[in-house]
Amino acid sequence: MLKRAIYGATFAAVIGSVVMVSASKQEPTLSSHMRASVVTLDSQGREAIHELKKAAPGQTIQYDLTYSNNSDQAFKGLVVTGPVPTHTHYLANTAATKVTAQRLVSIDGGQTFEEEPVKRQQKMADGKMKTVIIPAEKYTHIRWKANDSLDSQGHQQYSYRVKVD
Numbered sequence: 001m002l003k004r005a006i007y008g009a010t011f012a013a014v015i016g017s018v019v020m021v022s023a024s025k026q027e028p029t030l031s032s033h034m035r036a037s038v039v040t041l042d043s044q045g046r047e048a049i050h051e052l053k054k055a056a057p058g059q060t061i062q063y064d065l066t067y068s069n070n071s072d073q074a075f076k077g078l079v080v081t082g083p084v085p086t087h088t089h090y091l092a093n094t095a096a097t098k099v100t101a102q103r104l105v106s107i108d109g110g111q112t113f114e115e116e117p118v119k120r121q122q123k124m125a126d127g128k129m130k131t132v133i134i135p136a137e138k139y140t141h142i143r144w145k146a147n148d149s150l151d152s153q154g155h156q157q158y159s160y161r162v163k164v165d
Contacts, residue, residue, distance in 0.1 A: 029070050030071075036061055036063055037049045037050060039059075039061070039062050039161065059163070064158075066158075068153075075150040077145075084162055090139040091162060095159070096159050097144060099147075102145045103115075104145065105141065110140060119132065
């Protein structure tokens with residue numbers, strides 16, 4: 001059940017973010033594919049990536065998002081958003097892409113996005129206000145705003161990791 005919730009929430013958000021459709025053929029000009037994998041360590045401490053069959057507490061899951069431009073023109077302004085599913089938390093510094101992009105995060109369920117580190121004013125026990133850094137475990141979404149165009153018939157990949165609570 002936990003696996004379905006984690007995979008389903010992420011899949012719905014990724015698929016929901018693909019909105020570019022050709023008016024004439026009603027075929028997607030921009031498509032996405034999401035893969036969830038379990039990250040393990042072998043006996044020598046090297047990482048291995050396996051198909052996600054079942055998620056268990058303590059496991060690390062890697063989400064790989066691939067966007068494909070199925071049109072004859074370059075696509076500019078791609079914004080990729082990946083949720084951090086319920087019962088997981090984002091692992092700091094695991095968001096990656098080879099695309100030149102601005103990376104943003106949300107701590108409020110995807111309502112707003114901002115650059116890291118996320119800072120807030122917090123009232124201390126002595127009544128003074130102090131700037132605190134919100135830990136990566138509090139992130140609810142990861143977002144990339146691509147500066148690079150997605151070339152005709154091209155692909156862009158994005159990834160991030162979460163840990164199952």
